[in-house]
Amino acid sequence: MRYVSTRGEAPAVDFRAALLAALAPDGGLYLPEAWPRHGGDFIDRLKGASFAEAASLTLSPFVAPWLSGEETRAMAAKAYGGFADPAVAPLRRIGEEDWLLELFHGPTLAFKDVAMQLLGLLFERALRDAGGRATIIGATSGDTGGAAVEAFRGRAGVEVFILHPEGRISEVQRRFMTTADDPNICNIAVDGTFDDCQRVVKEIFADCDFCARHSVSGVNSINWARLAIQTVYYFTAIAMLRAEGVEAAPSFVVPTGNFGDVFAGYAAKRMGAPVGRLCVAVNENDIMHRALSRGRYAPRAVTPTISPSMDIQIASNFERLLFEASGRDAAAIRDFMQAFAKKRAGDIPAAWLDEIRADFISERASEAETCEEIARLHKASGVLVDPHTAVGLAAMRKARADGRLSGPVVTLATAHPAKFPDAVESAAGARPPLPAHVGDLFAKPERCERAPASADAVKAMIEQAGGGR
Numbered sequence: 001m002r003y004v005s006t007r008g009e010a011p012a013v014d015f016r017a018a019l020l021a022a023l024a025p026d027g028g029l030y031l032p033e034a035w036p037r038h039g040g041d042f043i044d045r046l047k048g049a050s051f052a053e054a055a056s057l058t059l060s061p062f063v064a065p066w067l068s069g070e071e072t073r074a075m076a077a078k079a080y081g082g083f084a085d086p087a088v089a090p091l092r093r094i095g096e097e098d099w100l101l102e103l104f105h106g107p108t109l110a111f112k113d114v115a116m117q118l119l120g121l122l123f124e125r126a127l128r129d130a131g132g133r134a135t136i137i138g139a140t141s142g143d144t145g146g147a148a149v150e151a152f153r154g155r156a157g158v159e160v161f162i163l164h165p166e167g168r169i170s171e172v173q174r175r176f177m178t179t180a181d182d183p184n185i186c187n188i189a190v191d192g193t194f195d196d197c198q199r200v201v202k203e204i205f206a207d208c209d210f211c212a213r214h215s216v217s218g219v220n221s222i223n224w225a226r227l228a229i230q231t232v233y234y235f236t237a238i239a240m241l242r243a244e245g246v247e248a249a250p251s252f253v254v255p256t257g258n259f260g261d262v263f264a265g266y267a268a269k270r271m272g273a274p275v276g277r278l279c280v281a282v283n284e285n286d287i288m289h290r291a292l293s294r295g296r297y298a299p300r301a302v303t304p305t306i307s308p309s310m311d312i313q314i315a316s317n318f319e320r321l322l323f324e325a326s327g328r329d330a331a332a333i334r335d336f337m338q339a340f341a342k343k344r345a346g347d348i349p350a351a352w353l354d355e356i357r358a359d360f361i362s363e364r365a366s367e368a369e370t371c372e373e374i375a376r377l378h379k380a381s382g383v384l385v386d387p388h389t390a391v392g393l394a395a396m397r398k399a400r401a402d403g404r405l406s407g408p409v410v411t412l413a414t415a416h417p418a419k420f421p422d423a424v425e426s427a428a429g430a431r432p433p434l435p436a437h438v439g440d441l442f443a444k445p446e447r448c449e450r451a452p453a454s455a456d457a458v459k460a461m462i463e464q465a466g467g468g469r
Protein backbone atom coordinates (compact mmCIF):
# COMPACT_ATOMS: atom_id res chain seq x y z
CA MET A 1 0.00 0.00 0.00
CA ARG A 2 1.20 3.52 -0.82
CA TYR A 3 0.19 6.75 0.90
CA VAL A 4 -0.75 10.09 -0.62
CA SER A 5 -0.81 13.58 0.89
CA THR A 6 -4.09 15.45 1.41
CA ARG A 7 -2.47 18.43 -0.31
CA GLY A 8 -1.45 16.48 -3.41
CA GLU A 9 2.01 17.99 -3.87
CA ALA A 10 4.16 15.29 -2.27
CA PRO A 11 5.11 11.98 -3.87
CA ALA A 12 3.27 8.84 -2.74
CA VAL A 13 5.32 6.87 -0.20
CA ASP A 14 5.26 3.44 1.43
CA PHE A 15 4.11 2.74 5.00
CA ARG A 16 7.60 2.93 6.47
CA ALA A 17 8.27 6.35 4.94
CA ALA A 18 4.86 7.68 6.04
CA LEU A 19 5.55 6.38 9.56
CA LEU A 20 8.95 8.04 9.83
CA ALA A 21 7.95 11.32 8.16
CA ALA A 22 4.69 11.85 10.11
CA LEU A 23 3.82 15.03 8.17
CA ALA A 24 4.01 15.03 4.34
CA PRO A 25 6.61 17.45 2.91
CA ASP A 26 3.85 19.60 1.33
CA GLY A 27 2.31 20.18 4.77
CA GLY A 28 -0.50 17.67 4.16
CA LEU A 29 -1.40 14.46 5.98
CA TYR A 30 -0.90 10.96 4.60
CA LEU A 31 -3.80 8.65 3.73
CA PRO A 32 -3.82 5.30 1.94
CA GLU A 33 -3.97 5.64 -1.85
CA ALA A 34 -7.13 3.47 -1.74
CA TRP A 35 -9.04 2.04 1.23
CA PRO A 36 -8.35 -1.67 1.67
CA ARG A 37 -11.55 -3.73 2.12
CA HIS A 38 -12.10 -6.26 4.87
CA GLY A 39 -15.36 -7.66 3.57
CA GLY A 40 -17.29 -10.90 3.81
CA ASP A 41 -16.56 -12.95 6.88
CA PHE A 42 -13.78 -10.72 8.25
CA ILE A 43 -15.64 -9.86 11.47
CA ASP A 44 -16.37 -13.55 12.03
CA ARG A 45 -12.68 -14.32 11.65
CA LEU A 46 -11.96 -11.92 14.52
CA LYS A 47 -14.35 -13.68 16.92
CA GLY A 48 -12.19 -15.47 19.44
CA ALA A 49 -8.95 -14.09 17.98
CA SER A 50 -6.53 -12.37 20.38
CA PHE A 51 -6.17 -8.60 20.02
CA ALA A 52 -2.67 -9.11 18.59
CA GLU A 53 -4.04 -11.52 16.00
CA ALA A 54 -6.85 -9.07 15.13
CA ALA A 55 -4.28 -6.27 14.80
CA SER A 56 -2.20 -8.33 12.42
CA LEU A 57 -5.23 -9.26 10.27
CA THR A 58 -6.56 -5.70 10.19
CA LEU A 59 -3.23 -4.00 9.53
CA SER A 60 -1.75 -6.42 7.01
CA PRO A 61 -2.87 -4.49 3.87
CA PHE A 62 -1.42 -1.29 5.36
CA VAL A 63 2.02 -2.62 6.24
CA ALA A 64 2.47 -4.96 3.27
CA PRO A 65 4.86 -5.59 1.65
CA TRP A 66 7.17 -4.25 4.38
CA LEU A 67 6.02 -6.59 7.15
CA SER A 68 4.55 -10.06 6.85
CA GLY A 69 1.42 -11.04 8.79
CA GLU A 70 3.58 -13.18 11.08
CA GLU A 71 5.98 -10.31 11.84
CA THR A 72 3.09 -7.93 12.53
CA ARG A 73 1.44 -10.46 14.83
CA ALA A 74 4.67 -11.00 16.78
CA MET A 75 5.17 -7.24 17.21
CA ALA A 76 1.56 -6.77 18.29
CA ALA A 77 1.85 -9.63 20.80
CA LYS A 78 4.88 -7.88 22.31
CA ALA A 79 3.16 -4.46 22.25
CA TYR A 80 0.02 -5.68 24.00
CA GLY A 81 1.64 -8.20 26.34
CA GLY A 82 1.91 -5.55 29.06
CA PHE A 83 -1.77 -4.55 29.09
CA ALA A 84 -3.54 -5.18 32.38
CA ASP A 85 -6.56 -6.79 30.68
CA PRO A 86 -5.83 -9.81 28.49
CA ALA A 87 -8.55 -8.67 26.05
CA VAL A 88 -6.57 -5.36 25.66
CA ALA A 89 -9.76 -3.47 24.72
CA PRO A 90 -12.67 -5.19 26.54
CA LEU A 91 -16.34 -4.20 26.20
CA ARG A 92 -18.36 -3.47 29.33
CA ARG A 93 -22.14 -3.44 29.13
CA ILE A 94 -23.64 -0.42 30.94
CA GLY A 95 -27.22 -0.45 29.66
CA GLU A 96 -29.78 -2.30 27.55
CA GLU A 97 -28.04 -1.33 24.33
CA ASP A 98 -25.04 0.58 25.67
CA TRP A 99 -21.44 -0.52 26.00
CA LEU A 100 -18.15 1.06 27.02
CA LEU A 101 -15.09 0.08 25.02
CA GLU A 102 -12.34 0.20 27.65
CA LEU A 103 -9.19 1.44 25.95
CA PHE A 104 -7.31 2.40 29.12
CA HIS A 105 -5.66 -0.83 30.26
CA GLY A 106 -2.21 0.10 28.90
CA PRO A 107 0.81 1.33 30.87
CA THR A 108 -0.25 5.02 31.06
CA LEU A 109 -3.99 4.46 31.49
CA ALA A 110 -5.21 6.21 28.32
CA PHE A 111 -6.26 4.96 24.88
CA LYS A 112 -3.15 6.47 23.34
CA ASP A 113 -1.18 3.45 24.63
CA VAL A 114 -3.04 1.16 22.23
CA ALA A 115 -1.51 2.77 19.16
CA MET A 116 1.68 4.05 20.76
CA GLN A 117 2.89 0.71 22.19
CA LEU A 118 2.88 -0.81 18.70
CA LEU A 119 4.17 2.41 17.12
CA GLY A 120 7.32 2.25 19.27
CA LEU A 121 8.13 -1.21 17.93
CA LEU A 122 7.32 -0.21 14.35
CA PHE A 123 9.62 2.82 14.64
CA GLU A 124 12.47 0.75 16.02
CA ARG A 125 12.08 -1.79 13.21
CA ALA A 126 11.78 0.92 10.52
CA LEU A 127 14.96 2.62 11.72
CA ARG A 128 16.81 -0.67 11.86
CA ASP A 129 15.73 -1.53 8.29
CA ALA A 130 16.46 1.95 6.96
CA GLY A 131 19.72 2.18 8.90
CA GLY A 132 18.91 5.55 10.45
CA ARG A 133 18.18 7.33 13.69
CA ALA A 134 15.28 9.60 14.63
CA THR A 135 14.60 12.46 16.99
CA ILE A 136 11.00 12.51 18.11
CA ILE A 137 9.81 15.91 19.25
CA GLY A 138 6.32 16.38 20.65
CA ALA A 139 4.18 18.67 22.76
CA THR A 140 1.69 17.22 25.20
CA SER A 141 -1.29 18.49 27.13
CA GLY A 142 -0.94 15.37 29.26
CA ASP A 143 -1.67 11.93 27.79
CA THR A 144 0.33 11.77 24.54
CA GLY A 145 3.61 12.50 26.33
CA GLY A 146 3.31 9.67 28.83
CA ALA A 147 2.22 7.19 26.17
CA ALA A 148 5.15 8.21 23.94
CA VAL A 149 7.68 7.96 26.79
CA GLU A 150 6.43 4.49 27.76
CA ALA A 151 6.47 3.31 24.14
CA PHE A 152 9.91 4.65 23.20
CA ARG A 153 11.96 4.32 26.39
CA GLY A 154 15.05 2.25 25.74
CA ARG A 155 14.26 1.79 22.01
CA ALA A 156 17.32 1.73 19.78
CA GLY A 157 17.92 4.60 17.38
CA VAL A 158 15.31 6.96 18.83
CA GLU A 159 15.79 10.06 20.99
CA VAL A 160 12.59 11.53 22.45
CA PHE A 161 12.00 15.13 23.54
CA ILE A 162 8.58 15.85 25.04
CA LEU A 163 7.50 19.38 25.97
CA HIS A 164 4.80 19.93 28.57
CA PRO A 165 3.49 23.15 30.10
CA GLU A 166 5.05 23.42 33.54
CA GLY A 167 2.52 23.12 36.36
CA ARG A 168 -0.46 22.69 34.01
CA ILE A 169 -0.79 18.91 33.83
CA SER A 170 -1.92 16.50 36.55
CA GLU A 171 0.68 14.90 38.83
CA VAL A 172 -0.20 11.42 37.54
CA GLN A 173 0.25 12.61 33.96
CA ARG A 174 3.59 14.26 34.80
CA ARG A 175 4.96 11.27 36.68
CA PHE A 176 4.22 8.93 33.76
CA MET A 177 6.78 10.99 31.83
CA THR A 178 9.31 12.15 34.38
CA THR A 179 9.92 8.86 36.18
CA ALA A 180 11.39 7.25 33.05
CA ASP A 181 15.13 7.01 33.70
CA ASP A 182 16.17 5.85 30.22
CA PRO A 183 18.89 7.98 28.59
CA ASN A 184 16.93 8.33 25.31
CA ILE A 185 14.07 10.20 27.01
CA CYS A 186 14.17 13.93 27.72
CA ASN A 187 11.23 15.72 29.31
CA ILE A 188 11.14 19.49 29.04
CA ALA A 189 8.89 21.55 31.30
CA VAL A 190 8.15 24.72 29.37
CA ASP A 191 7.45 28.00 31.09
CA GLY A 192 4.11 28.59 29.31
CA THR A 193 0.84 26.98 28.18
CA PHE A 194 0.19 23.94 25.98
CA ASP A 195 -0.30 26.33 23.04
CA ASP A 196 3.21 27.70 23.70
CA CYS A 197 4.60 24.15 23.66
CA GLN A 198 2.84 23.44 20.39
CA ARG A 199 4.06 26.68 18.85
CA VAL A 200 7.67 25.82 19.82
CA VAL A 201 7.32 22.35 18.25
CA LYS A 202 5.81 23.80 15.07
CA GLU A 203 8.67 26.33 14.81
CA ILE A 204 11.21 23.53 15.17
CA PHE A 205 9.42 21.46 12.49
CA ALA A 206 9.51 24.49 10.18
CA ASP A 207 13.33 24.65 10.42
CA CYS A 208 14.07 22.21 7.59
CA ASP A 209 17.83 22.35 8.13
CA PHE A 210 17.52 21.42 11.77
CA CYS A 211 14.98 18.68 11.03
CA ALA A 212 17.16 17.11 8.36
CA ARG A 213 20.26 17.24 10.57
CA HIS A 214 18.49 15.52 13.45
CA SER A 215 16.04 13.32 11.47
CA VAL A 216 13.12 14.90 13.33
CA SER A 217 9.87 12.98 13.45
CA GLY A 218 6.55 13.15 15.27
CA VAL A 219 4.20 10.72 16.96
CA ASN A 220 1.05 12.75 17.49
CA SER A 221 -2.09 11.71 15.65
CA ILE A 222 -1.07 13.41 12.40
CA ASN A 223 1.09 10.27 12.04
CA TRP A 224 -0.97 7.93 9.85
CA ALA A 225 0.39 4.80 11.54
CA ARG A 226 -1.34 5.75 14.79
CA LEU A 227 -4.73 6.05 13.14
CA ALA A 228 -4.24 2.83 11.20
CA ILE A 229 -3.62 0.98 14.47
CA GLN A 230 -6.68 2.61 16.06
CA THR A 231 -8.95 1.11 13.39
CA VAL A 232 -8.30 -2.28 15.00
CA TYR A 233 -10.48 -1.77 18.08
CA TYR A 234 -13.49 -0.71 16.02
CA PHE A 235 -13.31 -4.09 14.28
CA THR A 236 -12.72 -6.04 17.51
CA ALA A 237 -15.59 -4.22 19.28
CA ILE A 238 -18.00 -5.25 16.53
CA ALA A 239 -16.69 -8.83 16.67
CA MET A 240 -17.26 -8.92 20.45
CA LEU A 241 -20.82 -7.62 20.02
CA ARG A 242 -21.50 -10.26 17.37
CA ALA A 243 -20.20 -12.89 19.77
CA GLU A 244 -22.81 -11.62 22.27
CA GLY A 245 -25.51 -12.01 19.62
CA VAL A 246 -25.77 -8.32 18.65
CA GLU A 247 -26.06 -8.37 14.86
CA ALA A 248 -27.07 -4.74 14.13
CA ALA A 249 -24.26 -2.36 13.15
CA PRO A 250 -23.34 -0.41 16.29
CA SER A 251 -22.83 3.34 16.41
CA PHE A 252 -19.72 4.68 18.15
CA VAL A 253 -19.48 7.73 20.40
CA VAL A 254 -15.95 9.12 20.47
CA PRO A 255 -14.63 11.71 22.94
CA THR A 256 -12.81 13.99 20.52
CA GLY A 257 -9.97 16.48 20.57
CA ASN A 258 -7.67 16.33 17.55
CA PHE A 259 -10.22 14.27 15.55
CA GLY A 260 -7.80 11.33 15.33
CA ASP A 261 -9.70 8.60 17.13
CA VAL A 262 -13.04 9.31 15.45
CA PHE A 263 -11.32 9.45 12.06
CA ALA A 264 -9.97 5.97 12.77
CA GLY A 265 -13.61 4.89 13.21
CA TYR A 266 -14.45 6.44 9.85
CA ALA A 267 -11.46 4.65 8.30
CA ALA A 268 -12.68 1.33 9.74
CA LYS A 269 -16.09 2.00 8.16
CA ARG A 270 -14.50 2.74 4.79
CA MET A 271 -12.61 -0.54 5.18
CA GLY A 272 -15.88 -2.40 5.48
CA ALA A 273 -16.57 -2.44 9.23
CA PRO A 274 -20.34 -2.40 9.81
CA VAL A 275 -20.46 0.91 11.72
CA GLY A 276 -23.70 2.87 12.19
CA ARG A 277 -23.18 6.51 13.07
CA LEU A 278 -20.01 8.10 14.40
CA CYS A 279 -20.77 10.62 17.14
CA VAL A 280 -18.15 13.32 17.71
CA ALA A 281 -18.38 14.15 21.42
CA VAL A 282 -16.67 17.34 22.57
CA ASN A 283 -16.38 19.36 25.77
CA GLU A 284 -16.85 23.14 25.95
CA ASN A 285 -14.07 23.46 23.35
CA ASP A 286 -16.67 22.68 20.72
CA ILE A 287 -15.18 23.74 17.39
CA MET A 288 -15.96 20.35 15.83
CA HIS A 289 -19.57 20.42 17.01
CA ARG A 290 -20.03 23.93 15.63
CA ALA A 291 -18.31 22.99 12.36
CA LEU A 292 -20.45 19.88 11.79
CA SER A 293 -23.74 21.48 12.82
CA ARG A 294 -23.31 24.91 11.20
CA GLY A 295 -20.68 24.36 8.52
CA ARG A 296 -18.28 27.01 9.80
CA TYR A 297 -14.88 25.85 11.05
CA ALA A 298 -13.67 28.65 13.31
CA PRO A 299 -11.48 28.24 16.41
CA ARG A 300 -11.97 30.29 19.56
CA ALA A 301 -9.73 30.65 22.63
CA VAL A 302 -9.12 27.39 24.50
CA THR A 303 -11.16 26.96 27.71
CA PRO A 304 -9.53 24.71 30.34
CA THR A 305 -11.88 21.86 31.38
CA ILE A 306 -11.76 18.70 33.52
CA SER A 307 -11.21 16.73 30.27
CA PRO A 308 -7.92 18.45 29.35
CA SER A 309 -6.89 16.06 26.57
CA MET A 310 -9.81 17.45 24.56
CA ASP A 311 -9.00 21.11 25.24
CA ILE A 312 -8.09 21.71 21.62
CA GLN A 313 -9.37 24.26 19.15
CA ILE A 314 -7.66 23.21 15.92
CA ALA A 315 -8.43 19.57 15.14
CA SER A 316 -5.56 18.60 12.80
CA ASN A 317 -7.10 15.37 11.54
CA PHE A 318 -10.23 17.14 10.27
CA GLU A 319 -8.16 17.84 7.14
CA ARG A 320 -8.25 14.11 6.41
CA LEU A 321 -12.05 14.02 6.56
CA LEU A 322 -12.36 17.13 4.37
CA PHE A 323 -10.10 15.43 1.81
CA GLU A 324 -12.44 12.42 1.73
CA ALA A 325 -15.61 14.55 1.73
CA SER A 326 -14.31 16.57 -1.22
CA GLY A 327 -13.88 13.41 -3.27
CA ARG A 328 -10.11 13.63 -2.67
CA ASP A 329 -9.78 17.03 -4.33
CA ALA A 330 -6.28 17.96 -3.11
CA ALA A 331 -6.33 21.36 -4.83
CA ALA A 332 -9.54 22.29 -3.00
CA ILE A 333 -8.01 21.15 0.31
CA ARG A 334 -4.92 23.29 -0.34
CA ASP A 335 -7.15 26.31 -0.97
CA PHE A 336 -9.27 25.59 2.11
CA MET A 337 -6.25 25.19 4.41
CA GLN A 338 -4.48 28.24 2.98
CA ALA A 339 -7.55 30.41 3.43
CA PHE A 340 -8.01 28.98 6.93
CA ALA A 341 -4.42 29.83 7.86
CA LYS A 342 -4.99 33.42 6.71
CA LYS A 343 -8.49 34.11 8.06
CA ARG A 344 -8.54 31.68 11.02
CA ALA A 345 -11.91 30.41 9.79
CA GLY A 346 -13.35 28.45 6.88
CA ASP A 347 -16.79 27.70 5.45
CA ILE A 348 -17.24 24.05 4.59
CA PRO A 349 -18.84 23.67 1.14
CA ALA A 350 -22.42 22.33 1.36
CA ALA A 351 -21.64 19.25 -0.74
CA TRP A 352 -18.78 18.25 1.60
CA LEU A 353 -20.99 18.81 4.62
CA ASP A 354 -23.66 16.50 3.18
CA GLU A 355 -21.03 13.80 2.70
CA ILE A 356 -19.80 14.23 6.27
CA ARG A 357 -23.31 14.17 7.74
CA ALA A 358 -24.00 10.83 6.09
CA ASP A 359 -21.62 9.27 8.65
CA PHE A 360 -21.17 11.75 11.50
CA ILE A 361 -23.25 13.45 14.15
CA SER A 362 -21.85 15.65 16.90
CA GLU A 363 -22.73 16.69 20.42
CA ARG A 364 -21.21 18.80 23.16
CA ALA A 365 -21.18 18.35 26.94
CA SER A 366 -20.77 21.21 29.39
CA GLU A 367 -18.68 20.82 32.55
CA ALA A 368 -21.86 20.41 34.61
CA GLU A 369 -23.22 17.72 32.27
CA THR A 370 -19.88 15.90 32.40
CA CYS A 371 -19.90 15.82 36.21
CA GLU A 372 -23.56 14.73 36.29
CA GLU A 373 -22.73 11.85 33.99
CA ILE A 374 -19.87 10.64 36.22
CA ALA A 375 -22.20 10.75 39.24
CA ARG A 376 -25.16 9.17 37.41
CA LEU A 377 -23.27 6.10 36.20
CA HIS A 378 -21.57 5.60 39.55
CA LYS A 379 -24.90 5.75 41.35
CA ALA A 380 -26.67 3.47 38.88
CA SER A 381 -24.01 0.79 38.47
CA GLY A 382 -20.99 1.51 40.68
CA VAL A 383 -18.82 2.13 37.61
CA LEU A 384 -16.47 5.13 37.71
CA VAL A 385 -15.57 6.80 34.42
CA ASP A 386 -13.03 9.51 33.71
CA PRO A 387 -14.17 12.97 32.55
CA HIS A 388 -13.30 12.35 28.86
CA THR A 389 -15.41 9.20 28.80
CA ALA A 390 -18.17 11.09 30.64
CA VAL A 391 -18.26 13.68 27.85
CA GLY A 392 -18.92 10.77 25.51
CA LEU A 393 -21.68 9.35 27.69
CA ALA A 394 -23.38 12.74 28.04
CA ALA A 395 -23.28 13.15 24.27
CA MET A 396 -24.66 9.64 23.80
CA ARG A 397 -27.59 10.39 26.13
CA LYS A 398 -28.49 13.62 24.33
CA ALA A 399 -28.28 12.01 20.90
CA ARG A 400 -30.41 9.05 22.03
CA ALA A 401 -33.00 11.42 23.50
CA ASP A 402 -33.69 13.09 20.15
CA GLY A 403 -33.37 9.93 18.06
CA ARG A 404 -30.07 10.69 16.34
CA LEU A 405 -28.69 7.55 17.96
CA SER A 406 -30.62 4.31 18.36
CA GLY A 407 -29.86 0.60 18.58
CA PRO A 408 -26.52 -0.65 19.93
CA VAL A 409 -24.12 2.13 20.87
CA VAL A 410 -20.49 1.78 21.94
CA THR A 411 -18.95 4.74 23.79
CA LEU A 412 -15.16 4.79 23.80
CA ALA A 413 -13.71 4.93 27.34
CA THR A 414 -10.52 6.82 26.56
CA ALA A 415 -8.87 7.13 29.99
CA HIS A 416 -8.85 5.29 33.31
CA PRO A 417 -10.70 7.22 36.05
CA ALA A 418 -7.57 7.02 38.26
CA LYS A 419 -5.76 9.29 35.82
CA PHE A 420 -8.10 12.12 36.87
CA PRO A 421 -8.82 11.22 40.50
CA ASP A 422 -9.66 14.73 41.76
CA ALA A 423 -12.27 15.48 39.09
CA VAL A 424 -13.83 12.02 39.49
CA GLU A 425 -13.92 12.26 43.27
CA SER A 426 -15.50 15.69 43.27
CA ALA A 427 -18.22 14.52 40.85
CA ALA A 428 -18.97 11.06 42.26
CA GLY A 429 -17.81 11.27 45.87
CA ALA A 430 -15.59 8.23 45.38
CA ARG A 431 -11.86 8.23 44.64
CA PRO A 432 -10.64 5.78 41.98
CA PRO A 433 -7.49 3.94 43.16
CA LEU A 434 -4.48 3.65 40.84
CA PRO A 435 -4.40 0.14 39.37
CA ALA A 436 -1.58 -2.08 40.65
CA HIS A 437 0.12 -2.45 37.26
CA VAL A 438 1.35 1.18 37.24
CA GLY A 439 3.54 0.26 40.21
CA ASP A 440 5.41 2.70 42.38
CA LEU A 441 4.67 5.77 40.26
CA PHE A 442 4.68 8.02 43.32
CA ALA A 443 7.90 6.63 44.81
CA LYS A 444 10.18 6.87 41.76
CA PRO A 445 12.46 9.92 41.40
CA GLU A 446 11.53 12.43 38.68
CA ARG A 447 13.83 13.72 35.95
CA CYS A 448 12.95 16.82 33.94
CA GLU A 449 14.67 19.73 32.16
CA ARG A 450 13.22 23.23 32.09
CA ALA A 451 13.12 25.71 29.22
CA PRO A 452 11.56 29.03 28.31
CA ALA A 453 8.85 28.95 25.60
CA SER A 454 11.40 29.49 22.83
CA ALA A 455 12.25 27.26 19.88
CA ASP A 456 15.89 28.38 19.98
CA ALA A 457 16.25 27.34 23.61
CA VAL A 458 14.74 23.90 22.94
CA LYS A 459 16.82 23.43 19.77
CA ALA A 460 19.95 24.20 21.79
CA MET A 461 18.99 21.46 24.26
CA ILE A 462 18.49 18.96 21.44
CA GLU A 463 21.81 19.96 19.82
CA GLN A 464 23.55 19.45 23.12
CA ALA A 465 22.01 16.03 23.60
CA GLY A 466 23.06 15.14 20.04
CA GLY A 467 19.53 13.99 19.11
CA GLY A 468 19.26 11.87 15.95
CA ARG A 469 22.99 11.66 15.23
Ligand SMILES: *Cc1c(COP(=O)(O)O)cnc(C)c1O
Pocket: 110, 111, 112, 143, 144, 221, 255, 256, 257, 258, 259, 260, 261, 262, 309, 310, 388, 414, 415
Ligand atom coordinates in the same frame (compact mmCIF):
# COMPACT_ATOMS: atom_id res chain seq x y z
C1 LIG B 1 -6.20 12.30 23.27
C2 LIG B 1 -7.42 12.01 24.05
C3 LIG B 1 -8.71 12.22 23.52
C4 LIG B 1 -8.94 12.82 22.15
O1 LIG B 1 -8.53 12.01 21.08
P1 LIG B 1 -8.31 12.61 19.61
O2 LIG B 1 -7.79 11.49 18.80
O3 LIG B 1 -7.32 13.74 19.78
O4 LIG B 1 -9.62 13.13 19.14
C5 LIG B 1 -9.80 11.84 24.29
N1 LIG B 1 -9.64 11.33 25.52
C6 LIG B 1 -8.42 11.13 26.08
C7 LIG B 1 -8.33 10.58 27.45
C8 LIG B 1 -7.27 11.46 25.36
O5 LIG B 1 -6.06 11.26 25.92
